[in-house]
Amino acid sequence: MNTSSSALPSPALIDKFGRKVDYVRISVTDRCDFRCVYCMAEDMTFVPRQQVLSLEELALVADAFAELGVKRIRLTGGEPLVRKNVLSLIEHIGSIASLDELTLTTNGSQLEKYASELKAKGVKRINISLDSLNPQRFKQLTRTGDLAQVLTGIDCAIAAGFERIKINAVILNGRNQDEVIDLVNFACDKGIDIAFIEEMPLGLIDEHSRKLSFYSSDDIQQQLSQQHILTALNEHTGGPSRYYALANSNSRVGFISPHSHNFCHLCNRVRVTAEGRLLLCLGNEHSIDLRAILRNGGDKAALKLAIIDAMDLKPERHHFELDDSPQIVRFMNTTGG
Numbered sequence: 001m002n003t004s005s006s007a008l009p010s011p012a013l014i015d016k017f018g019r020k021v022d023y024v025r026i027s028v029t030d031r032c033d034f035r036c037v038y039c040m041a042e043d044m045t046f047v048p049r050q051q052v053l054s055l056e057e058l059a060l061v062a063d064a065f066a067e068l069g070v071k072r073i074r075l076t077g078g079e080p081l082v083r084k085n086v087l088s089l090i091e092h093i094g095s096i097a098s099l100d101e102l103t104l105t106t107n108g109s110q111l112e113k114y115a116s117e118l119k120a121k122g123v124k125r126i127n128i129s130l131d132s133l134n135p136q137r138f139k140q141l142t143r144t145g146d147l148a149q150v151l152t153g154i155d156c157a158i159a160a161g162f163e164r165i166k167i168n169a170v171i172l173n174g175r176n177q178d179e180v181i182d183l184v185n186f187a188c189d190k191g192i193d194i195a196f197i198e199e200m201p202l203g204l205i206d207e208h209s210r211k212l213s214f215y216s217s218d219d220i221q222q223q224l225s226q227q228h229i230l231t232a233l234n235e236h237t238g239g240p241s242r243y244y245a246l247a248n249s250n251s252r253v254g255f256i257s258p259h260s261h262n263f264c265h266l267c268n269r270v271r272v273t274a275e276g277r278l279l280l281c282l283g284n285e286h287s288i289d290l291r292a293i294l295r296n297g298g299d300k301a302a303l304k305l306a307i308i309d310a311m312d313l314k315p316e317r318h319h320f321e322l323d324d325s326p327q328i329v330r331f332m333n334t335t336g337g
């Protein structure tokens with residue numbers, strides 16, 4: 001019997017709430033050169049290397065999803081660009097003909113070195129995290145990051161000519177909420193987009209209280225409206241961002257508001273952690289172990305069947321609470337943001 005699910009009608013990935021899954025985010029490493037205060041503990045312990053999927057295993061996972069009708073793959077981490085030889089994986093995924101796009105989320109620290117190669121190997125769009133334009137503050141928020149290096153990385157990404165570049169900024173009350181307008185003006189000056197993200201309670205941190213640092217998208221929008229005219233765009237990326245156009249600029253402003261504007265009914269995505277756990281929802285633990293399938297002799301056909309079965313596990317929604325005891329103990333770097 002042919003167990004290959006390539007014979008299945010496409011798209012094969014529909015969950016039990018009727019949502020079509022055509023987007024996967026793959027974390028290629030949980031390691032990172034930064035230690036952002038909302039993402040990690042300062043003395044983070046990383047997963048032993050042998051427990052992380054090899055580049056060959058990651059390629060097989062990407063192939064399996066693509067054959068199941070997934071159209072977009074985003075590589076993330078940890079910091080994807082600190083994974084040794086990650087460009088070979090990027091080249092592989094960039095050449096999967098059925099994909100509409102390969103994208104990447106990065107902290108920007110390695111973009112001076114890699115931006116043009118990423119573009120050449122098929123990365124279409126890139127998200128770069130930037131929470132502050134003040135060097136000292138940037139250092140405090142990232143603990144180890146160097147603002148000048150990231151700004152150079154952003155310029156290199158612009159020079160490389162990606163279809164779109166977007167800044168991701170996590171805004172924390174009392175830390176960088178006063179930079180919202182400056183960050184938008186920076187994005188406008190550079191001709192790139194920006195999205196503001198509400199901090200999510202992923203992983204136990206003691207650096208700050210997530211409850212006290214909560215700063216809502218509505219507060220950000222209100223600040224922006226003092227200087228900018230925002231017009232809601234009816235673009236649905238099938239994702240959590242709500243986008244706005246800015247008068248007199250081609251830059252768009254997005255809001256990712258897991259607390260204040262639940263977007264679960266539109267969810268079209270799943271995630272694969274660096275250890276090969278297929279996570280059906282960022283804010284729940286429903287998952288299956290793809291690594292176990294691969295390391296117990298399973299092939300791509302077995303992976304595909306497991307992925308199809310896993311769709312029934314996708315929960316209807318997340319229930320993030322503004323509470324300092326997180327319901328989800330895994331940190332964002334293992335999850336893949």
Ligand code: SAM
Pocket residue numbers: 032038039076077078079080105106107127128129168169170197198199200201202332333336337
């Ligand atoms: N290292 C890369 C980077 O920083 O862009 C990719 C991985 S990082 C986990 C992906 C995104 O998740 C970043 O934009 C980061 O700001 C965001 N992030 C991390 N922890 C978060 C949290 N607890 N709540 C909301 N966003 C978070």
Ligand code: SF4
Pocket residue numbers: 032033034035036039040077078079107129332333
């Ligand atoms: Fe690293 Fe990105 Fe997490 Fe910051 S947000 S610690 S850059 S993985």
